[in-house]
Amino acid sequence: MRALLLIAPLLIFVLVTFVSPIVDMLFRSVENGIVTEILPHSTSALKDWNSERDELPGEAVFRGLYVDMVIAVKRRQHTRVGSRLNYEAAGIASVFRKTGRSLRKVDVDAFVRHFTDLHPDWENRAFWEGVFSDPAAAGVLPNSSRTFDAWSQDFAKPEDPVPEDFVYVALAGELRGLDASDLSGFGQPYAGMLAEAARTIGRLDEISLKQEFLQLDSEWSAATLWKTIKIFSPPLTEAYFLNAVDMKKGIEGVERKSEAERIYLVIFGRTFVMSVTITLACIFLGYPVAYFLARLPLRKANLFLILVLLPFWTSLLVRTSAWKVLLQQEGVINDILVAVGIVDDSARLVMINNQFGTIVAMTHILLPFMILPLFSVMKTIPPDFVRAAKSLGADAFTAFRRVYFPQSLPGIGAGSVLVFILAIGYYITPELVGGIKGTFISNRIAYHISTSLNWGLAAALGTLLLMAVLLLYWVYDRIVGIDNVKLG
Amino acid sequence: MAAGTNTAPAEGFVRFESVQKSYDGIALVVKDLNLSIGKGEFLTMLGPSGSGKTTCLLMLAGFETATHGDILLGGRPINNIPPHKRGIGMVFQNYALFPHMSVAENLAFPLEVRSIDKDERENKVRRALEMVQMGGFEGRRPSQLSGGQQQRIALARALVFEPDLVLMDEPLGALDKQLREHMQFEIKHLHERLGVTVVYVTHDQTEALTMSDRVAVFDDGIIQQLAPPDQLYEAPENSFVAQFIGENNTLTGIVEAINGDLATVRLDSGDRFQALPVNVNAVGDRTRVSIRPERVETDSRRLPAGAHRISAEVLEFIYMGDVFRTRLKVAGNEEFIVKTRNAPDQTRQVPGSTIEIGWLPEDCRALDA
Numbered sequence: 129m130r131a132l133l134l135i136a137p138l139l140i141f142v143l144v145t146f147v148s149p150i151v152d153m154l155f156r157s158v159e160n161g162i163v164t165e166i167l168p169h170s171t172s173a174l175k176d177w178n179s180e181r182d183e184l185p186g187e188a189v190f191r192g193l194y195v196d197m198v199i200a201v202k203r204r205q206h207t208r209v210g211s212r213l214n215y216e217a218a219g220i221a222s223v224f225r226k227t228g229r230s231l232r233k234v235d236v237d238a239f240v241r242h243f244t245d246l247h248p249d250w251e252n253r254a255f256w257e258g259v260f261s262d263p264a265a266a267g268v269l270p271n272s273s274r275t276f277d278a279w280s281q282d283f284a285k286p287e288d289p290v291p292e293d294f295v296y297v298a299l300a301g302e303l304r305g306l307d308a309s310d311l312s313g314f315g316q317p318y319a320g321m322l323a324e325a326a327r328t329i330g331r332l333d334e335i336s337l338k339q340e341f342l343q344l345d346s347e348w349s350a351a352t353l354w355k356t357i358k359i360f361s362p363p364l365t366e367a368y369f370l371n372a373v374d375m376k377k378g379i380e381g382v383e384r385k386s387e388a389e390r391i392y393l394v395i396f397g398r399t400f401v402m403s404v405t406i407t408l409a410c411i412f413l414g415y416p417v418a419y420f421l422a423r424l425p426l427r428k429a430n431l432f433l434i435l436v437l438l439p440f441w442t443s444l445l446v447r448t449s450a451w452k453v454l455l456q457q458e459g460v461i462n463d464i465l466v467a468v469g470i471v472d473d474s475a476r477l478v479m480i481n482n483q484f485g486t487i488v489a490m491t492h493i494l495l496p497f498m499i500l501p502l503f504s505v506m507k508t509i510p511p512d513f514v515r516a517a518k519s520l521g522a523d524a525f526t527a528f529r530r531v532y533f534p535q536s537l538p539g540i541g542a543g544s545v546l547v548f549i550l551a552i553g554y555y556i557t558p559e560l561v562g563g564i565k566g567t568f569i570s571n572r573i574a575y576h577i578s579t580s581l582n583w584g585l586a587a588a589l590g591t592l593l594l595m596a597v598l599l600l601y602w603v604y605d606r607i608v609g610i611d612n613v614k615l616g
Numbered sequence: 617m618a619a620g621t622n623t624a625p626a627e628g629f630v631r632f633e634s635v636q637k638s639y640d641g642i643a644l645v646v647k648d649l650n651l652s653i654g655k656g657e658f659l660t661m662l663g664p665s666g667s668g669k670t671t672c673l674l675m676l677a678g679f680e681t682a683t684h685g686d687i688l689l690g691g692r693p694i695n696n697i698p699p700h701k702r703g704i705g706m707v708f709q710n711y712a713l714f715p716h717m718s719v720a721e722n723l724a725f726p727l728e729v730r731s732i733d734k735d736e737r738e739n740k741v742r743r744a745l746e747m748v749q750m751g752g753f754e755g756r757r758p759s760q761l762s763g764g765q766q767q768r769i770a771l772a773r774a775l776v777f778e779p780d781l782v783l784m785d786e787p788l789g790a791l792d793k794q795l796r797e798h799m800q801f802e803i804k805h806l807h808e809r810l811g812v813t814v815v816y817v818t819h820d821q822t823e824a825l826t827m828s829d830r831v832a833v834f835d836d837g838i839i840q841q842l843a844p845p846d847q848l849y850e851a852p853e854n855s856f857v858a859q860f861i862g863e864n865n866t867l868t869g870i871v872e873a874i875n876g877d878l879a880t881v882r883l884d885s886g887d888r889f890q891a892l893p894v895n896v897n898a899v900g901d902r903t904r905v906s907i908r909p910e911r912v913e914t915d916s917r918r919l920p921a922g923a924h925r926i927s928a929e930v931l932e933f934i935y936m937g938d939v940f941r942t943r944l945k946v947a948g949n950e951e952f953i954v955k956t957r958n959a960p961d962q963t964r965q966v967p968g969s970t971i972e973i974g975w976l977p978e979d980c981r982a983l984d985a
């Protein structure tokens with residue numbers, strides 16, 4: 129217990145800085161509350177709409193949409209839901225923006241008059257407050273209650289004598305289809321007044337908010353728009369994940385994206401292949417270095433180790449930029465090749481802003497992570513093993529292959545895990561020297577986080593990356609055995 | 617096998633000829649080593665830490681090159697033969713069993729690299745394991761064996777390819793005393809049975825004395841004495857060997873006279889007595905006289921004629937079971953030890969008392985100072 133207390137600060141730190149962002153990312157990758165949150169009435173009305181038939185949703189949906197839009201515009205949220213839906217079907221964002229701008233033009237006087245003509249109390253704020261503070265209100269008229277609360281808490285000034293129009297629209301929408309027996313739970317006089325309003329509500333059926341909306345933006349007549357809203361109204365969605373593997377939740381269910389839109393699987397594949405290439409390059413370059421270091425006396429080895437670590441003393445950006453200087457077409461290497469005559473001046477090699485550049489620069493940057501574990505493992509292999517092998521008759525190469533190399537494998541294992549995992553999530557270097565063809569999945573993730581602001585997709589891509597790494601780790605454990613990995 | 621020549625003379629199967637070795641080019645770790653090892657001999661290199669024993673072994677095995685001089689195996693210089701062609705078996709102090717191979721694979725390794733076919737290989741491995749009483753352990757990993765078992769496997773592996781020469785560098789150093797004594801016996805036994813030549817390195821003198829045909833005592837890169845165990849113990853040629861092998865009392869003084877077989881020594885305390893002149897050349901030389909603790913008689917009645925008698929003060933009496941160990945002050949030396957057998961008529965000395973002790977001149981060796 130006391131031990132737990134002792135590590136508590138660290139534990140909390142790890143939880144806050146490490147575990148919670150991952151959990152948040154996992155959550156964001158499926159989270160989709162925004163549509164129902166901002167369009168509660170429309171989405172609940174859409175439940176009754178059959179998207180299979182190619183007809184527009186009914187009037188109830190448009191009444192809900194009106195209420196939702198008014199509130200959303202007041203809260204300046206309509207563009208957010210627009211952008212969210214725009215990820216799924218391009219063009220929706222502008223529909224919402226446009227509609228929000230001209231929502232005032234929608235004429236809903238008839239709804240207000242329907243109530244006020246019945247009884248003057250409907251023009252009295254105190255009466256409305258009475259209706260919605262009735263215990264039955266939340267159960268029988270949930271949407272209207274929510275709307276009235278939103279109005280009275282967020283928008284109403286204290287001196288406002290009557291609710292705003294959209295509250296009438298919401299109540300009218302909800303009373304449609306109810307009769308006196310449904311409303312009998314209310315106390316008097318509310319039960320009677322509501323029943324009266326409900327009985328005659330049919331009169332409002334002539335008014336078509338649908339038409340009004342279509343006039344604001346004809347796009348509201350597009351069935352795909354409504355299908356998109358309906359598909360993305362559940363609070364959790366697999367859409368981001370589908371998107372991340374080049375699939376989409378189309379009208380007909382899950383399907384592959386069109387050829388031109390498929391990008392992520394290619395980038396995932398490229399990230400994987402390039403990370404493996406970088407890891408292999410690090411093994412080939414790092415093994416001899418570590419072998420050489422491990423055979424030096426300790427003092428000299430330490431000196432060389434500092435050289436290995438020297439790159440860490442300079443900024444990553446500087447190192448990466450240095451590669452730009454070296455590799456670009458007017459760069460040092462090309463200049464030398466041309467000067468020596470190996471390469472023609474007109475055919476200078478393209479070594480940067482492509483996969484080659486990324487692999488070269490990242491191998492350089494990650495090499496120490498291969499050399500260090502290799503070195504520390506090799507350091508623990510006593511020279512007696514190789515001597516024993518030789519004394520038993522093995523020549524130098526056989527002794528190395530059969531005795532030294534197998535014992536250095538844990539170092540290769542540790543170095544590979546380290547380099548591979550670092551590589552697969554690398555961002556800066558591919559961003560700087562990768563061009564278009566040499567970028568990694570993390571560059572897409574960063575793009576979605578900072579430019580397109582599609583955090584859900586970024587989270588899904590990130591989650592897939594995490595899963596891929598965990599899966600590889602598991603496979604690795606199966607094949608090599610994680611016990612065989614020694615970091616030092 | 618490259619080195620396995622039966623035509624080589626029994627004497628001088630392995631020869632070091634004026635071999636010198638320096639690691640840094642300045643200090644000589646091995647200084648002018650001349651050593652001839654007979655075929656089938658069990659020769660032990662004994663010496664304190666850092667005296668160059670391992671270096672000699674490594675030069676013989678081919679892992680270090682001699683800075684100067686020749687090493688001959690079966691009459692042929694082997695300076696330019698790489699280690700894996702020398703056909704010398706070697707047992708390392710830490711056993712150096714390959715941890716990623718099973719016991720059987722470890723043993724098969726030298727046979728595989730010699731391209732011996734599978735059936736014969738398996739036969740030899742099985743026989744080698746039986747030889748060290750480890751049949752049935754084929755599938756184990758070295759890490760699953762006890763220290764003693766690992767030791768046996770290392771031994772079996774060094775012998776499985778039937779080398780004519782086996783080198784062992786403190787092979788028993790990591791074992792506890794009991795196991796060590798047991799393994800000493802087994803190694804000795806194997807040596808007798810197989811007739812291989814063994815060069816054995818240790819800094820445990822008991823081990824050296826019990827196992828070897830001859831012992832080379834090393835100090836500071838020089839062989840101080842090369843002799844069979846009994847001679848080494850009874851007739852050390854210099855004071856280093858006398859000190860290093862067994863327990864020893866030293867009394868320092870100068871040589872007053874040498875007449876024939878005996879020298880007269882005058883101790884710093886003024887006492888005069890006679891001793892064998894071993895390593896003193898001239899009258900007036902300083903000398904250390906060495907007397908073994910068990911050659912001193914504490915019962916004056918039993919002293920034979922011709923013995924030198926001297927009085928001693930008892931400082932300490934230790935009962936050790938089979939022997940009594942008495943510390944005396946003799947001629948100014950307070951570390952003078954006497955060992956007496958625990959016999960019914962033996963007196964147990966009382967600390968503080970003064971007694972008369974004595975020894976024979978033949979048991980005193982006047983050595984270099």
Ligand SMILES: Nc1ncnc2c1ncn2[C@@H]1O[C@H](COP(=O)(O)OP(=O)(O)OP(=O)(O)O)[C@@H](O)[C@H]1O
Nearest residue numbers: 639640645663664665666667668669670671672819
């Ligand atoms: N690789 C080396 N480089 C430099 N000096 C060395 C090396 N190996 C040994 N020496 C030095 O050579 C001397 C003799 O070493 P060696 O290992 O032969 O001693 P040893 O008699 O085997 O001692 P021990 O009983 O402790 O094993 C020592 O002073 C040691 O420091």
Ligand SMILES: [Mg+2]
Nearest residue numbers: 669670671785
């Ligand atoms: Mg040694």
